[in-house]
Amino acid sequence: MRPVNLIDFYRLRGRQWSPAGAIGDLQSARLRRLIRHAYASVPYYRQLFDSAGVDPRQIRSAADLSRIPVTTRETLADLSPAERTARGVDLEKCRRSVTSGTTGVPLATHFSPRDATLINLSWIRAFSAAGMKPSDRSAAFVGRREVKRTRSWYEHFGLFRRREISAWESPDLWLDQLLRWRPRVITGYVMTLKLLAEVFRERRVDDWSPEHIFHSSAILDRGSRRKLESVFSCRVTDFYGSDEGGCLAWECRRCRAYHICSDMVVVEVLQDGVPADPGEEGEVVITNLHSSAQPLIRYRQNDIVRRGARPPVCGRSFPLLDRVRGRVDDFIVLKSGRKISPHPVYHSLDPLKGIRRWRVIQESPDTLTVEIEPAGEFDDSCRGAVERNLRALTAGEIGINVILRDKIPVDPDAKFRAVSSRIGSR
16 A cells, blocks of 8 residues: 555645535545455454345445444444454554543544545645645644654645644643744644633733634534634634544535535434434434544444535535534543643543443542443453543542443433533533
């Protein structure tokens, strides 16, 4: 498989202006290739197709996907890597991420180097459409304690230079790093950005401000958008994506809606299992067209969106979503008054073994209750890892109470809150 080069990126960037028919033909061709590959190489999908009586040759376009049963995060999380990944793929060479998203169920996903690079470039395409220039510096908040130090190949040419900032650090340290790097663009999770806005205002910074804030993950409510735009005096753009699917859609100011990256992913919007009509809300099911190592076919995202009812007016042919409803979380508030964004909580718990689903609840400033629905054996070492990671995140300022549950209830009519705090929601 050949590596990605600059020509691939320019083709990717130019494709948004292609006729809708050409994009549809490309999507169908990539879908057929993915379906054949998954059936031939991934044990889970061969069994799924056979049990549903699906011949891979029957899947010619996105309209045929309804023949295939939907796959949930819980189903994939219960499989071994050998069952859900393609035979012959060296997982050690793949990019691996673990996320629980809106369900509290951790799932490891693997991407080949080429697919990972294409997904990164699709994010850059969306950022460019929102106003980011190739020469701009950017800063990205990440939930990991350790930040990426290496540079992508295009950064060596002065293109899309990016620095990561760990959400584990204090907001004052975030701002210190930003003032040294002085990026034009900041990307992050809404709770983290609101904490940054507080310290930015408290320190009365007047010699630097970003020109763009890009938000991804969770719900960017109107109040948070107004606050960020007021404090930083810049535009805030919302993006819809996931670790599993990459960039799914981005907010277009001219269309006042979100463009779906339909050359990279098939996004189905289903209401009671059938496609929602334009203007109607439904749950998101994705088929990632660039996931050769670990294919994702009709994968339930556990998000609710509203299908666009109007065609694009900006000249792009990518179809639209009118509204995105993502993750709902709260701040964790310590006795010292320090607030912690939920973002690093996910990275503290998702990679740990022995967990099928988790939920963190704060009823008081003294204690965090961590509910664990075990997967297989959850022994003392697993419990110790949970306590150790959360103590490190909270600097030991709060007690950690781990409780095992046979089943953590999930209300299908409400958004699952993996991190909830009676104090942080006030």
